[in-house]
Amino acid sequence: MEGDRRVGVAVDFSPCSKKALTWAVDNVVRDGDHLILVTVQPEVDYEQGEMQLWEATGSPLIPLVELSDPVVMKKYGLKPDPETLDILNTLAREKEVVVLLKIYWGDAREKICEAIDKIPLSCLIIGNRGLGKIKRAIMGSVSNYVVNNGSCPVTVVKLGHEI
Template identity: 35%
Template sequence: MEQPGTEAVEQRRAAEQQRGTRLKVMVAVDESDGSLYALSWALDNLFPLPPPAEDAGEVVIVHVQQPFQNYVFPAGPALYATTAVMDSVRKVQQQNAEALLAKVSHVCSEKHTTVKVKTMVMEGDPKEMICQAVEQVHPDLLLVGSRGLGKLKRAFLGSVSDYCAHHAKCPILIVKPPHK
């Protein structure tokens, strides 16, 4: 059985060979299994094995960290973090980002040795920053994983993949993990 999206991938490959260029794919990752599945799916389905040449293409991995925020409670005092606490949180965020990017870079090198891998770490709202990264990098395709939020949660929390589908300035593929 052919996987979903395979026909579009084959059309893209044919157009790519005519132009003589390689595919540049951006994959948005976080700590979720859905984003790691999207990366794995991209490597398995977008880059053929064995590659037709030494340079099979490029994967740009983008990770967005939420900035640290102070909180104000309506019926009580505001909670402001000290500089030491903020520095500590930033240090932990940086360590987590480095560990995540090392993990996904390892996945890339295990699955595909000829794909060039670049990484980006950004800070801000993930929805907006992923779209901003698309404008900076100009990928041929953006891949995002899907957490599978229900309709109610998606309405209140918003969906990164839904936002990117409407605002990213390139084609986007939302990769859902298989049902268990």
């Protein structure tokens, strides 16, 4: 992947991450880019298996063909929605973009910043749920943390009312 742009999109398969993905596809991703979806799962105490090996470093980069396979995704504990898979498959076909997924386990704020450095990403697009001031103060804003601590350009796409 040397020399190619690696555009990251933080996804959790929610409406706000789907909006961020759509925005990235329409405004940032170009022919020949690598689109790397970064998702963070809550920390789980795995007794055995591959996930225990990947807990510290995240999963290997998972190609789109495996991301589209429900059996493979079940192994990772993910269930991508059909609309997101359609967006990704269309993008890969029309713009000749390599689509990959990287899964981390733990705190989303820290792991997304880690992904920026470890992959490394040229830029990151992240959705914003638009929490109110009180909820944001209690829960913390992942997008705000990544904007302030990420080491690459970060674009926050707000979830509007048009979805």
